[in-house]
Amino acid sequence: MRKRISEERRIAQGRGSGYGSGYLPWLNIRDGSSSQGWTGTITGRKVGRDHTYLSKLEYYAIYLLQDDDEIIDIREQYPLLDKKETIEIAREKGITHPRNKDGRPVVMTTDFLVTFGSASNCHIALPVKQKKALEDEHVLEWLEIDRIYHQRRNHGWKLxxxxxxxxxxxxxxxxxxxxxxxxxxxxxDLSIREIEYAAYELLKDSPEVPLRSICSDCDRHLALDDGATLATVQHLLARKQWKIDMRQPFEPEGILRGIARSSAAVGGTNA
Known part of the structure; x- marks a missing residue:
């Protein structure tokens, strides 16, 4: 049975402190649990460290936050370390503070604290909850504590x-x-540029042909290993060199809609 780490030890380990690549989440996958099994880490493309998620919605949120070019830092499982203050807020509002199995108040966490790049580096707290969870009165109370705590620090807050x-x-x-x-x-990089040009022209000339068929044609035309063009297309999409209608599920067997090249030059994408 996994031994629970004390709050004092978390603080000593530096959890909940730091910025960017130096930040340590208050909770990690060893501490968290999910009834759906959605716990793990995602490679951080923006801040240079892995991000921890403890639910399916947190998993989706991390990808969306990383994709936002205005966000410069993402701190997940962010602790409200001033426990005296959160207890005081609960008392003022006449609500119950979160407690552990022994009945002692615990350090609360916000799912995400993100920083938008600007002259003032605006911080916004983002709790992420399933709608069904909001039917629980205690969850609503804890969200109110969270909101007030961040409001006192001039942080934005959005559920x-x-x-x-x-x-x-x-x-x-x-x-x-x-x-x-x-x-x-x-x-x-030269090969990638060659594939990019050939695949884009084929897609433009045959807009109703499934992506996989076009990529297979491109593989044969350029004498590439099977799957090289499809992998390249996904690489270009990952790096925003290509843009598509992201409201539609990406399916290699389907049609690639709304494809366009970005203004950035293609090439040098292995960096």
């Missing part, structure tokens, strides 16, 4: 449910992320 998250987009981003780094293909 996210499955209605606010663009889940089809998040699913597409999770697919493309596997192809972010392209070293494993052993293709040169």
């Amino acid at each position: 996210l449910t499955e209605d606010e998250l663009d889940i089809p987009r998040a699913k597409n981003l999770s697919i493309f992320d596997e192809y972010w780094d392209y070293d494993k293909t052993k293709l040169t």
Whole structure:
């Protein structure tokens, strides 16, 4: 049976402190649990460290937050370390503070604290909950403590449910992320540019042909290994070199809609 780590030890380990690549979440996958089994880590493309998720909605949220070019930092499982203050807020509002199995108040956490790049570096707290969870009065009370705590620090605050998250987009981003780094293909930047040009022209000339068929044609035309063009397409989408209608699920057997090249030059994507 896994031994629970004390709050004092978490603080000593530096959990909940730091910024960017140096931040340590208050909770990690060893501490969290999910009835759906949705716990794990996602490679951080924006801040240079892995992000921890403890639910399906947190998983989707991380991909969406990483994709937002205005966000410069993402801190998940962010602790409200001033426990005296959260207890005081609960008492003032006449609500119950979260407690452990022994009945002692615990350090509360916000699912995400994100920083938007600007002159003042605006911080916004983002609790992520399923709509069904909001039927629980205690959850609503704890969200109110969370909101007031951040309000006192001039942080923005917004509750996210499955209605606010663009889940089809998040699913597409999770697919493309596997192809972010392209070293494993052993293709040169020149090869990628050649594939990009050929695939784009084929897609433009045959807009109603399934993506996989076009990619297979491109593989044969350029004498590539099977799947090289499809992998390249997903790499270009991951790096935003290509753009598509992200409201539609990405399916290789389907039609690629709304494809366009970005203004950025193609090439040098192995970095």
